[in-house]
Amino acid sequence: MGQLRSADIHDPxxxxxxxxxxxxxxxEEPATAEDNFLDLGGHSLLAIELNHRVNAAFGVELDLQILFEKSIGEAAADVLATINSQTKNG
Incomplete structure (x- = not known):
């Protein structure tokens, strides 16, 4: 799993x-920001694993509804929005 510096968590x-x-x-498949998680074979158990990684790195939850309904990139944008919101409110 890639390591992020704390400054990177605000870099889109x-x-x-x-x-x-x-x-x-x-x-276990190549993915891009434009891909849909479900279209690549994702399912709830894999989404939980992905959420665990996001939470461990950023301290926020991945919105699984966005992950399932939109692109991986849109789910990442929501993660960033949540990080920024917590920073402003924290």
Whole structure:
């Protein structure tokens, strides 16, 4: 699993890259930000594993509804929005 520096958690490209990389790892398939997790063979148990990685790295939960209904990149954007929201409110 890729290591992020604390400064990277506010960098959209770093967050997206990490989420896409972890999605590819749990799916054991190549993935891009434009791909849909379910279309690549993802399912709830793999989503839980991906969520665990996101939570361990960023301290936020992955919105599984977005992950299932939209692209991996959109799920990553939601992670970034949650990080930024917590930073402002924290």
């Amino acid at each position: 490209a770093a967050v997206e890259s990490s989420v896409v990389e972890w999605a590819a790892e749990v799916l």
